[in-house]
Amino acid sequence: MxxxxxxxxxxxxxxxxxxxxxxxxxxxxxxxxxxxxxxxxxxxxxxxxxxxxxxxxxxxxxxxxxxxxxxxxxxxxxxxxxxxxxxxxxxxxxxxxxxxxxxxxxxxxxxxxxxxxxxxxxxxxTIVPAGEVTPSTGGDHYKVFTPYWRAWQSRRWRGTVATPRKVHLPDGVTGDDPRTVLGDAKSESPHPMSGGESEALRRVRNWRTKAAAYADRHDDLPGDATSRLSPYLHFGCLSPLALATTDGMPEAYLRQLCWRDFYHQLLAAFPKLGTQAFRPGAQEQWHDDPEALQAWQAGETGVPIVDAGMKQLAAEGWMHNRARLVTASYLTKTLGLDWRDGAAWYNRLLIDADVANNYGNWQWVAGTGTDTKPYRRFSPDRQAERFDPDGEYVRRWTGTGGQPARP
The missing domain is CATH 3.40.50.620 (HUPs)
Structure with missing residues (x-):
């Protein structure tokens, strides 16, 4: 050719x-x-x-x-x-x-x-393409994560491919400055991460020095010990397979990458994941309370750990994974507000928001998705005691002390 x-x-x-x-x-x-x-x-x-x-x-x-x-x-x-x-x-x-x-x-x-x-x-x-891992009992996708995780681990992955040394254009073809064609854009969040493959690879190099402690520290809210690589995975600035096969990558982190694949195979099978409850018979009797929703969006609920998470989201366009669970659970299980409204707000601000992960996780927390314990709640007080015992994360993001952490 x-x-x-x-x-x-x-x-x-x-x-x-x-x-x-x-x-x-x-x-x-x-x-x-x-x-x-x-x-x-x-x-x-x-x-x-x-x-x-x-x-x-x-x-x-x-x-x-x-x-x-x-x-x-x-x-x-x-x-x-x-x-x-x-x-x-x-x-x-x-x-x-x-x-x-x-x-x-x-x-x-x-x-x-x-x-x-x-x-x-x-x-x-993804690491494993959607549809390549299917239940032995029948069906085109897994509805529960743990059996998918076992099958995903045993699946033989493709090998990574070498980066081309040369890319030859046809004669006379020239490229374009993206901003000239598409216009510029100013971030809504004041402290966002920088985009691009070069930044992604730099972050991977730094992450490798911290990855061994991931299993013990990834839920530590003030420690900020997660990789912060999700935006680069979302835009494909980083290959999920190359990341998964990086030397020294702990199983706890591979499990998170597997969750990402899990939701992609779920979305492939259920395209309405962003609008309709995935779990048959899920109860969706949500309250309509615009003032409560606005307070949640602004980080002004009066619940310190919830407000801290929402203010981090507004400031960085990113939120710690544990804070995502806490804030989403508070909206759906405490306030009783529709998970779609929460997911839409995340979609507006999160740099890493995509249909599979954003809506899949929101449905999991709301009890309409793949959680085998759909009535599970995350108590803000208990979560704060376990993952922010000294209140450092709350002080950092609610303005009661410290400065916003830069990515």
Missing amino acids: NTVVLLLTRDLRVHDHPALAASCANAERVVPLFVADPALTVPDNRRRFLLESLQDLRDGLRRRGGDLLVRSGDPVAEAVRTAREVGAEGIALTADVSGYAARRQERLARACARERLALKLFPGV
């Missing part, structure tokens, strides 16, 4: 990128293309992170002789139009599982068939 268009989505990296590696190995020329769909609303925190990630990806491609084309419009139409312009014989794409992604893949397949273009889908968003 002479020329391939590589349609980039949530795979904004050059390392362990199966679609990029295969395109470079099997085609003489590769045209990396990113298309921002105006039909999708991207909140400011994620839009800024996305722009930084695209710029960093462009730099990585240019160091290898390539470049990044950036467009705004319908991804299918733009990919086909670009293929015509450069005389491409095919389009490569990393497969994804959301309803939007599935529709995009279906439309692209039909368009490629009409245009006589080859279409090849590749793995890379």
Whole structure:
């Protein structure tokens, strides 16, 4: 094959990128293309992170002789139009599982068939692709995490692929500054993480020195001992497989990466995860209390550990994993408010919010999802006693002492 268009989505990296590696190995020329769909609303925190990630990806491609084309419009139409312009014989794409992604893949397949273009889908968003681990008792997905975890561990993973040394563009093709095409974006949160593969790899190097203590410290709220890599996994600045196979990665952290795969296979099987209760017969008798919801969003509930978590979210566009459980449980199990309202607020501010993890976790906490104990509650007082016994996390984020921690 002479020329391939590589349609980039949530795979904004050059390392362990199966679609990029295969395109470079099997085609003489590769045209990396990113298309921002105006039909999708991207909140400011994620839009800024996305722009930084695209710029960093462009730099990585240019160091290898390539470049990044950036467009705004319908991804299918733009990919086909670009293929015509450069005389491409095919389009490569990393497969994804959301309803939007599935529709995009279906439309692209039909368009490629009409245009006589080859279409090849590749793995890379998860460690184990959705649908490759299924229950021995039947069905196309696991509904409970623990048996999935056992099956996931025993599954033979694909090998990581080498980063291409060279990316050859067709003659006359030049890339674009993402901000020139898509416009700039100012983060809603004042202290966000920086986007891009380079920053992701730097954080992985730092994380390796702390990973051994993860099992003992990952719930320590003031210790901030989690990896903070979720935004980079969400945008594909970091390969989940490469991270999982990093030397010294503890089992407790692999379990978290498995949760991510678990929710992706759940979303693939149940596309309405963001709008409908997953658990059959789940009780959804939620209160309507706009004032209580607004107080929760602002971190003004009067419950210190809940308010601290919500203020961290507002400040950083990220929240400690333990605080996510506490704040979500308080909204749904204490206030009795709809998990969809909480998930929507997270979706607005979290840099790492995606449909699978955000809504899957919210349903788990709300008792409408995959938790085998759907009436489970997280007592704010008990959680504070266990994971913030000296009140350091609360003081840091509620303004009663200390300064906001920078990522």
